[in-house]
Amino acid sequence: MYQENSRKLIRIIWIQVALFALLLSLFRQIFTFTIGDVSAISNVLPDYFQSVITGFRFDMRVATIAFAPLLLVGLITAGTKYFTYVKRSLTTYSSVIFFLAAAVSIGNYYYYKTYGNHFDIFIFGLVEDDTSAVLLTMWQDYPIISASIASLVVMWLATKCIKQLWKVIDARHWSKRNPFIMALSIIVTICVYFVFARGSIGTFPLKQYHANVSSYEVLNKVTPNGFLALDWARSNHKKSATFKPVSKLAYQQQMQKVLGQVNPVYHTERNEYLEKNKPNVVFALMESMGTNLLVEDKYKGTDLLGALRPHYENDFSFERFLSGTDGTINSIVMMLFHSHIGSISHGSEQKTPLHDTAFLPYKKAGYNIVYITGGSPLWRNLKYYLPIQGVDEFYSEEDIYQAFPESQKHANTWGATDEYTFKFAEMILKNSTKPTMIMVQTQTNHPPYQIPSNYSPNTIEVSEHAMNKVSLDEEKSRKIYETYQYATNALGEFVADIKNSDLGEKTLIAASGDHRLRDYAISLPADLGTAHSVPFYLYVPKSILEHSDYKYQKNRIGSHRDIFPTLYAYSLSDAEYVSLGGRNLLAIDDIETPYAYNNGITLTKQGATYNSNAGVLYPWTTEDGLSVKTEGVSNPTPNIDEEYVKLQDLFINAQLKGFIAN
16 A cells, blocks of 8 residues: 555656646746746847756745655555655645646746846745735735636646546556565655755755856846745844844954945044034935936926926936935935844844944034924834934824824825925934934825825826836826826925025925836836936035035935045034945045945946946946946956955944954
8 A cells, every 4th residue: 555655646646746847837938938038038048948947946946845744744654554644735725736836936936027126035024014005005006816716727627637637646556566675666756856946956945046047137136936935035134133243353354345444434524614503404215216208308308206206306316326225224224224134123132222324423422313204203213213323303194294284185105295295304413402303204195196186296107118117007107107296396496495484595405316216117228327316406505615625526426335435525524424335425536436336236336236246337437327238248346345345244233233353
């Protein structure tokens, strides 16, 4: 009985494994040619075939792991009456596995459509973010019902196939083998099964870095299946929450390597005018204000800047500029706390004060530090975390509704609209009796895209290009445009109000996007200059500029880490601050080799690279534009991103846990 049962089991398990792997591979091909460009793929055919082969190895790894419990339990019970339960559960188990295969693959596709990557660490925002708002957004913006139906259809077809095959296999009978041959056969089966589950017969198992198969980034994104991508995300998330003391020597060596000095301490110039006239400072972190959509501004009269336009065009603005990351909380903690770990505000160290934050120089200079979010006060625990890090006053949607009761009827899924968030910031400034530093976090330009009923959008004509990028019809694409315009218009009205008031000559205003506009497809490498870029707008009062040195070059490379050093330079005199390589973007003499860092790509004066294939650089096509050449060249500085991550890791661990005792 054992021989016959085990032989039947082994056959049906291998069939299920093969079917599961083929199904994942089929989804990969659909994924590849849905998001990829056929002509670009045809130019890298060897890489495409490498993606197919490596991807199938990933699929076989997941497939063998998925059915391993059934195989092991079946082999153990094959000679007992309990094998009956294995037979009964076989199709039910398969149904669950095949449903997950379809659901995870479809989810991975839509995740890419939103974030420009396969499942990664940002997926934990579903739990750590405002979960109800996230789920509502998913329900409104994604085909949840049709995706579920598609997954059920795949499950039904696969299960029916397995049922029929099991009937055929179960009806067969085999002659008895020599026990030694039978034992050897099972051992060989287990060994082969283990090799597939490991993905390799070499020293190391199949790992994440094996997914890097091409200079065409789309192929790197589609090579791993959704299951492995989720597992890598889980592993990275788990690692990100672990902190430990670091070696002071390693810390200083990494600082020297990346920053050119053994510590991250810098000073602003002494400025007598600023000593006597401390200005207010406002920095607005604008939800999804990505350059990837802003390049559509003025298309046949399309207005994406609204009331911000005269300020954006006449003050300082930079567009060769990157967000620190592609997630809101991650960008916030990178700017304010020089950390690459987004969970710092709500993880194990959420009650630990940091020694060096972006707020500290203003705190030392006697400023009142205010943080205003249009969203929930409990989002990522900021209500409780920021006061520990020096914020004097924290305000959220409830405070805005209380100050402006009419704002509540215009509120959206994520909180108070930007118009009233800025009105609240203006109220704080006008009532302030001491120099004030305000950081504003807006919410409106977020899926589901919707403008408040009291706003009438300016002229917008949606381009065919944009509709293809968002994979939506004109009406739904227009909603994205209108929401973007509403947000920038609210910022513009705030800037105008401040400039036209007594505060105009004593308030700096800066604004940037927290990350790219999501739901906007990326074509690589053509979109490298815009895909992860955000604009940086800066207003410095004329009275301060007249008493300061500055030089404006619109094409200077920059990123989020440069925002606060630039603000310090025109608001604080002889102030000490900490930065991981940030610089004053208006300095008379820029550094020799500036670069902009994002956790996905890097920009230099020469061009752009994506960090998963940092050996290739795509040069700028013009001196000050955002387009890059699609033919890559050898990157002279391929390790920038890798070394910068090491620096961030050492810094935040030293901040939280100190140095290893000698």
